[in-house]
Amino acid sequence: MVIKVYGSMFSFATLRVLLCLAEKDIDFELITVDLASEEHKKPHMLALNPFGQIPAFEDGYLKLFESRAIARYILLAYAGKGTDLINPDPKKAALEAVWMEAEAHKFEPAVLTLAWELCMKRFLFGQKGDEDIVNAEEEKLESVLDLYEARLSESKYLSGDGYSLADLTHAPMIKFLMGTEMKRVFNARPHVSAWVADMFARPACVKVFGVVAY
Known part of the structure; x- marks a missing residue:
């Protein structure tokens, strides 16, 4: 059975x-959910994700939601395929986990409002972002990226010398922000800029982001 992902290229x-899925070279069907009409809040989607969010995921009889959990499932369930993004070494795996937590609890909060103001408002509703909000949130992003710059001055990737899920989880939001004025904030930090360029050059990113308008 083909894996099904219920979501949106704007998510x-x-x-x-x-x-x-691209890193693992796994075929899938993307079933587009209309965010503008709040399809994700409709009963047929709530049956897949009771929190009314996307994505939802089906692999045979297994149904999952929460993207980070889905990502870990894919990498573990299809360990024999494609790129290995979870290190079996306990110490290296711990570093990956640390930076995945940093992404979820430090990086995403710093960029989520910026992404909404600079990207999603324009994509979904044709509205311009609030400049005062953008300026305030930019300061938060600067502070977080200073810490990332320090970390990436010590190693090529967040958890060490190999690309891992800890890096991949950051890529979508960075992709959207790099299409806005926030690009200069990333480019102002040479190690962060090199890290972003390296990620975006990966075949999986080229494949997935090649159809993303930003």
């Missing part, structure tokens, strides 16, 4: 799942 969480 950062959906893109996180699609990147994992």
Whole structure:
């Protein structure tokens, strides 16, 4: 049975799942959910994700939601395929887990409002972002990226010398922000800029992001 992903190319969480599938070279069917009409809140979607969010995921009889959990499932269930993005070494795996937590609890909160103001308002509703909000949130992003710059001055990737899920989870939001004025914030930090360029050059990113308008 073909894996089904219910989501949207305008959803950062959906893109996180699609990147994992691309890294593993796994075929899937993307079933587009109309965010503008709030299809994700309709009964047929709530049956797949009771929180009324995307993505939702089906692999045979297994149904999952929450993109980071789905990503880990893909990498573990299809360990013999494609790129290995979870390190079996306990110490290296712990570093991956640390930076995945940083992405979820430090990086995403710093960029989520920016992504909404600069990307989603324009994509979904044709509206311009609030400049005061953007300026305030930019300061938060600067602070977080200073810490990332320090980390990436020590190693090529967040958890060490190898690309991992810890890096991949960041890619969707960065992709959208790099199409806005926030690009200069990333480019102002040479190690962060090199990290982003390296990620975006990966075949999986080229494949998935090649159909993303930003």
